[in-house]
Amino acid sequence: MNSNDNLPTEVVSAIRQVVGNGKHTLHQPSFSSLEVSMVSECIESTFVSSSGYFVDKFEKSLAEYTGANFAVAVVNGTSALHLALNVAEVSAGDEVLIPALSFIATANAVSYCNAIPHFVEVESETLGIDADKLERYLVSICELRDSECFNRITNRRIRALVPMHTFGHPSNLERLLEVCKQFNIVLIEDAAESLGSLYKGKHTGTIGTMGVFSFNGNKILTTGGGGAVVTDSQELARKLKHLSTTGKVSHKWEFNHDVIGFNYRMPNLNAALGCAQFTKLTKFIESKRELYLRYKSAFLQIDGITLFGEAKDTYSNYWLQTIILDESVAHQRDSILQQTHEVGLMCRPAWTLLSDLEPYFETPRMDLSFTRSLASRIINIPSSPDLIG
Numbered sequence: 001m002n003s004n005d006n007l008p009t010e011v012v013s014a015i016r017q018v019v020g021n022g023k024h025t026l027h028q029p030s031f032s033s034l035e036v037s038m039v040s041e042c043i044e045s046t047f048v049s050s051s052g053y054f055v056d057k058f059e060k061s062l063a064e065y066t067g068a069n070f071a072v073a074v075v076n077g078t079s080a081l082h083l084a085l086n087v088a089e090v091s092a093g094d095e096v097l098i099p100a101l102s103f104i105a106t107a108n109a110v111s112y113c114n115a116i117p118h119f120v121e122v123e124s125e126t127l128g129i130d131a132d133k134l135e136r137y138l139v140s141i142c143e144l145r146d147s148e149c150f151n152r153i154t155n156r157r158i159r160a161l162v163p164m165h166t167f168g169h170p171s172n173l174e175r176l177l178e179v180c181k182q183f184n185i186v187l188i189e190d191a192a193e194s195l196g197s198l199y200k201g202k203h204t205g206t207i208g209t210m211g212v213f214s215f216n217g218n219k220i221l222t223t224g225g226g227g228a229v230v231t232d233s234q235e236l237a238r239k240l241k242h243l244s245t246t247g248k249v250s251h252k253w254e255f256n257h258d259v260i261g262f263n264y265r266m267p268n269l270n271a272a273l274g275c276a277q278f279t280k281l282t283k284f285i286e287s288k289r290e291l292y293l294r295y296k297s298a299f300l301q302i303d304g305i306t307l308f309g310e311a312k313d314t315y316s317n318y319w320l321q322t323i324i325l326d327e328s329v330a331h332q333r334d335s336i337l338q339q340t341h342e343v344g345l346m347c348r349p350a351w352t353l354l355s356d357l358e359p360y361f362e363t364p365r366m367d368l369s370f371t372r373s374l375a376s377r378i379i380n381i382p383s384s385p386d387l388i389g
């Protein structure tokens, strides 16, 4: 066992080498006078709520940027996931396959549909779902009935797979899509963290039937709170927009609603902030990729720690920089977190596995031993775009 007691000190000095002195949060947004003037313009227009010029412009920018035919902007990433699952016809009692390593929103959105999250393993190459393990697992537990996939053990339909592009790094979408086709499962990407990340040159979120983004304050582009669903299907886009707008049938003065919809549309005020942020997105990504290179040379000297880098065939936005401890130094994680916090460097462990959270104790899962080991060795380190001038 490597009992390098100096490891926490070495980590602090590697981070300091890159970020300099002072306190640093994990990730803070970057604003200038442009955000102030666009938000002011929105206020002056009096159109601050769920329709208006900036919402249309923001949706258009997102569709153009990602290459999706349609984008529907909503109040946050969680509601975007909920809507996407809803229009994918995830119904009460269905199962939805999601990685055990994710933010709770991925699982909660499934629960909002009265469906059941079914947790699957992630891999070290992408930090996303391990497609080979998933395929073997589904072969062992599933059967097709009238060309729909059923879990033979629980007797429930498996309707969708929601891979998540962890910390901005694209999952192995090609293989995941193959598995989905084989089992007739809908692929919906949780691309909340991966705006700007590509898989084989295609934008994450556009490879599945739908893709979901978040524009929360800690994401690479923020609208304050916000989210969106992108899709190439006109029919799905129409449903998404209709459901997110309380199911209101468009009419100049009448209020008629033909389904029980949701009040999920993104307010114009938030979209104004997003439009300003969009002009800087390329710069944010360049900063984060440069930050990765600087951390890489700083961490090269430290035994037992690897800075996570993008996988083959992918281009990552490097939203959150990530160090991974070798098994031999895994027991030092908390001392590293302790020491970095003490000196004002905000670092964070990976999320508690969703399968270990109280609301999800009783849900189905495959063997998660690798995910458990990997997650216990992850630390995110300061990643703000402004760290690179």
Ligand SMILES: *Cc1c(COP(=O)(O)O)cnc(C)c1O
Pocket: 076, 077, 078, 079, 102, 103, 105, 106, 164, 190, 192, 193, 214, 215, 216, 226, 227
């Ligand atoms: C941020 C995030 C979401 C959505 O979060 P909101 O705060 O609702 O915008 C969903 N999934 C993952 C993995 C996220 O990181």
